[in-house]
Amino acid sequence: MSIEHWLEAIPPISVYLLVGLVVMIESLGVPLPGEIVLVSAALLASSHAGLNPLWIGGLATAGAIIGDSIGYIIGRKGGKRLFAWAGRKFPKHFGPSHIANAERMFQKRGMWAVFFGRFVAVLRILAGPLAGSLNMHYPRFFIANALGGIVWAGGTTALIYYLGVVADQWLKGFQWAALGVALVIGVVVTIVLKKRMSRAHPEEPETAEKNDVVA
Known part of the structure; x- marks a missing residue:
């Protein structure tokens, strides 16, 4: 101690x-x-x-x-x-x-x-x-x-x-700054994931129609 x-x-x-x-x-x-x-x-x-x-x-x-x-x-x-x-x-x-x-x-x-x-x-x-x-x-x-x-x-x-x-x-300010950065990163990651998912979903019906034509 x-x-x-x-x-x-x-x-x-x-x-x-x-x-x-x-x-x-x-x-x-x-x-x-x-x-x-x-x-x-x-x-x-x-x-x-x-x-x-x-x-x-x-x-x-x-x-x-x-x-x-x-x-x-x-x-x-x-x-x-x-x-x-x-x-x-x-x-x-x-x-x-x-x-x-x-x-x-x-x-x-x-x-x-x-x-x-x-x-x-x-x-x-x-x-x-x-x-x-x-x-x-x-x-x-x-x-x-x-x-x-x-x-x-x-x-x-x-x-x-x-x-x-x-x-x-200073340490308290650093903690709040770190929390703010973490929130911003979290929001950016969420937005990017949503955009990628929205681009992937419209392609699925087109793929299904092509499969019907082939059949």
Whole structure:
């Protein structure tokens, strides 16, 4: 069962809370599929009347900001020991090369690394803890973190939601067009068959008269 089908089976309020929770946990430094859950929920909202995309985007934004802030505190307290432990547990996400590249980017870009890190899977997980371990000034971190969370969560939700609405309308239009084409083809085939049958029937009496003359 896909994430989208799984989300469809639970109440709307649970979907909102689940999106916010998964995004928050991912943002504080735990490798979870936050973006996949957000995209699936937004796409589901485009065809599910019970889901409101504003709540999905709002809870995802809150989860991103809160999660990154918690991750910042964890990184500030744990520092290098935290990343050494995470590298052993999650080498695909927190390996030495990942940490080194992220550190260089943060030291070079500062607030911009926090902001744009929200749009990159590995940096989205590392942003909070890494900013804390590098002792980035928290107000600067919070501004970049909040703006990145709003643009990423809100923008992703809006984009996927409206793409889903347009796709659904297009598919409905395609279905009606296909039905119209099928009807036209059916009418044309019926007319052609009737004409052929009308041409064949008059020939039968002539054939019968010829048989009488021969007899």
